[in-house]
Ligand code: AMP
């Protein structure tokens with residue numbers, strides 16, 4: 362078994378296991394999440410197997426994200442949602458369970474019980490500048 366033959370989203374991409382498919386193009390496809398956080402919870406997935414966003418070639422990731430506005434419009438209209446959360450769990454520590462990059466689109470309604478508030482922090486004196494410099498180095 363390789364990473365890909367073992368991967369549930371690769372199997373969905375190949376039509377080996379069923380899904381409620383919404384659309385597909387040369388690079389990516391989308392389908393309803395099997396355990397929705399809200400009705401219409403949708404996943405957008407590049408067809409090729411990459412575990413992390415950081416591994417995906419920029420042009421492929423760009424073409425995948427280009428599908429988002431149309432998908433968000435269609436999902437929110439169909440579910441009469443007032444907004445949505447669009448998120449990627451990147452890495453096990455961030456909650457990623459399926460190790461094949463995917464973007465969640467989760468329709469939101471006022472008063473739904475999903476919640477979404479993380480405890481925020483504050484930078485001690487000098488730390489933001491230090492981080493800017495370190496991240497900046499990685500961007501060169
Ligand atoms: P994550 O925690 O970001 O890795 O999310 C993985 C998502 O994939 C979860 O929301 C699962 O409900 C969903 N999922 C897993 N297997 C399937 C499947 N066969 N069809 C549709 N969605 C799936």
Ligand code: ZN
Nearest residue numbers: 368371410461
């Ligand atoms: Zn895969």
